[in-house]
């Protein structure tokens with residue numbers, strides 16, 4: 066599959082119609098609707114450009130640019146140079162982009178890219194109107210925060226769209242059909258040997274350990290590898306080589322929780338470098354926040370399919386679920 070939610074779009078640079086330099090680094094920080102024309106004639110994409118242009122003020126409200134990418138050696142460059150669409154940036158870009166993307170040059174394609182250059186979704190191009198509506202819906206669901214001064218930030222990394230909603234649902238079904246165990250904690254016994262200690266006052270959770278040699282594990286690892294590993298490298302200069310056991314977990318109201326702890330204190334787990342917590346059904350429960358008390362009193366509750374990644378040394382807590390059940394995927398990178 067070529068276009069996958071959460072993957073980074075291949076890097077792209079080129080010259081915009083006004084002769085300014087454009088690249089996905091100059092684009093970073095704003096979302097974009099990216100229309101791909103490659104070597105196609107202008108007439109194939111013009112109706113889409115016009116429809117997006119007409120809706121450009123709406124996209125501006127979502128901090129979203131509209132970018133039309135044309136191959137710099139396309140025979141149709143003169144056609145595109147003669148056209149302009151208000152609110153659409155036409156870029157004549159290096160050809161490798163289209164090859165890396167897997168563009169077929171049979172028909173135009175388009176996708177929504179988030180502020181970090183990740184592909185959120187390929188767009189439905191049945192008609193210009195459906196394409197614009199699809200884009201509006203995708204943008205409305207993107208996380209956005211008003212700019213504000215931040216006093217005490219916690220050093221966390223949030224990676225949205227690691228899994229799509231359908232896969233999150235599948236994981237919940239798999240969890241419910243699978244053998245479950247009561248969640249325990251890595252600890253050290255009297256004899257100095259590692260033990261798995263159960264203490265419901267500290268941690269109340271039901272776990273399913275994804276079998277390491279299963280297709281499911283491979284599929285999850287592939288997604289973590291493409292979506293999260295590059296983000297960890299970018300943010301923290303750490304190249305994760307391994308992923309610890311994959312746990313699907315359920316915290317049930319009224320008391321499912323995990324009190325404050327660090328993830329790499331017991332000798333058996335000191336190898337852990339970064340923790341990952343990925344919510345599978347955020348809108349279906351109340352409570353169940355993550356907190357990082359060393360930094361601030363904020364409650365963190367990533368959207369369904371988004372991962373929160375943090376150093377395994379940070380003190381953190383999963384607060385009680387007060388309604389419903391919280392399902393999540395949990396693992397560690399090292």
Ligand SMILES: O=C(O)CCC(=O)C(=O)O
Nearest residue numbers: 323328342355383393395
């Ligand atoms: O529930 C969570 O998101 C975090 C779980 C956690 O901290 C752990 O399993 O070590």
Ligand SMILES: [Fe+2]
Nearest residue numbers: 327328340381
């Ligand atoms: Fe933890």
